[in-house]
Amino acid sequence: MSQAILSVKALKTVFRDRKSERTVVDGIDFEIGSNEVVALVGESGCGKSITSLSIMGLLPRSGEVADGEIRFRGQNLVGLSKKEISRLRGNKMAMIFQEPMTSLNPVLTIGTQMTEGVRRHLGVSKEEAAKVADDWLRRVGFPEPARIRREYPHRLSGGMRQRVMLAMAMACKPELLIADEPTTALDVTIQAQVLDLIRQLIAETRMSVLFITHDLGVVAEMATRVVVMYAGQIVETADVRTLFTSPRHPYTKGLLASTPRMTGTARKLVPIPGSVPPAGQYAASCRFADRCPQARPECREQVPELRDAGGGHQVRCILA
Numbered sequence: 001m002s003q004a005i006l007s008v009k010a011l012k013t014v015f016r017d018r019k020s021e022r023t024v025v026d027g028i029d030f031e032i033g034s035n036e037v038v039a040l041v042g043e044s045g046c047g048k049s050i051t052s053l054s055i056m057g058l059l060p061r062s063g064e065v066a067d068g069e070i071r072f073r074g075q076n077l078v079g080l081s082k083k084e085i086s087r088l089r090g091n092k093m094a095m096i097f098q099e100p101m102t103s104l105n106p107v108l109t110i111g112t113q114m115t116e117g118v119r120r121h122l123g124v125s126k127e128e129a130a131k132v133a134d135d136w137l138r139r140v141g142f143p144e145p146a147r148i149r150r151e152y153p154h155r156l157s158g159g160m161r162q163r164v165m166l167a168m169a170m171a172c173k174p175e176l177l178i179a180d181e182p183t184t185a186l187d188v189t190i191q192a193q194v195l196d197l198i199r200q201l202i203a204e205t206r207m208s209v210l211f212i213t214h215d216l217g218v219v220a221e222m223a224t225r226v227v228v229m230y231a232g233q234i235v236e237t238a239d240v241r242t243l244f245t246s247p248r249h250p251y252t253k254g255l256l257a258s259t260p261r262m263t264g265t266a267r268k269l270v271p272i273p274g275s276v277p278p279a280g281q282y283a284a285s286c287r288f289a290d291r292c293p294q295a296r297p298e299c300r301e302q303v304p305e306l307r308d309a310g311g312g313h314q315v316r317c318i319l320a
């Protein structure tokens, strides 16, 4: 891989309150190269969102990166001041969320929000910023951008808001886009349109993407590489083809077995029994052992390491 755009090393994120400390991201390592689309997958509660918020410097007040490095083009973001990280955010790195209203201001028009962001990050005049905004609104499928600029977010549909958020993110020409479940809340047809649009933008701009999703169908369509998370750790990582054709971790196999495929033959979907344990209640051995159909006594006696399986494929399972 050429020099990584993003390199996450031994990242540990904790939440603290007066009574306790809980580690929700527990020593994860991964890299995103130029024009790579890395999917971070796993069930709800695995730590995907907290990983992305750690990278963007957007953790809630009770959360903190307690250890590790997050390097963006070589620069460690851990320990940067709020001001320094906000300069990078929205400029070199942008993020889109499942619910656009979390990042859109309900009392400002789309135009005001877009032009302010563009002016701040690109340092251009108001007129120039309006042109950039219009250009991006057109590119995400609004043929009459001036009309959209005059609207308030609540007047748009979910799919339109998602496209507006994408245009806002793209207008500042990010080198890295973090997309956290950007299509999960949308209807299936709108979901497909937004995914197509993101794919087209990736091809055109050659940006790198961290795509967070629990949906393996979306992974197959979007990703070049996949990182599978379980209970705050990476349990398997491989290029997308290897992960789908030769998964080695029982958790990944379980995720695949619970995902519908368009193979033409009807297949019974098998959900993984049980659910992800809450942070702070992880087993001291293999964290998946309690739900694993292949678990043996030794799985409850040792801590499995993430081991190399060759060709960039890594697996955290003593049976793999």
Ligand SMILES: Nc1ncnc2c1ncn2[C@@H]1O[C@H](COP(=O)(O)OP(=O)(O)OP(=O)(O)O)[C@@H](O)[C@H]1O
Binding pocket: 015, 024, 042, 043, 044, 045, 046, 047, 048, 049, 050, 051, 060, 062, 063, 214, 277, 278, 279
């Ligand atoms: N603000 C918070 N304070 C304390 N714990 C939190 C907070 N936010 C998340 N957590 C905990 O961190 C763990 C990981 O949550 P995270 O939201 O990253 O999971 P996720 O894989 O992104 O799931 P989802 O798809 O549901 O967002 C969970 O156990 C969750 O309860």
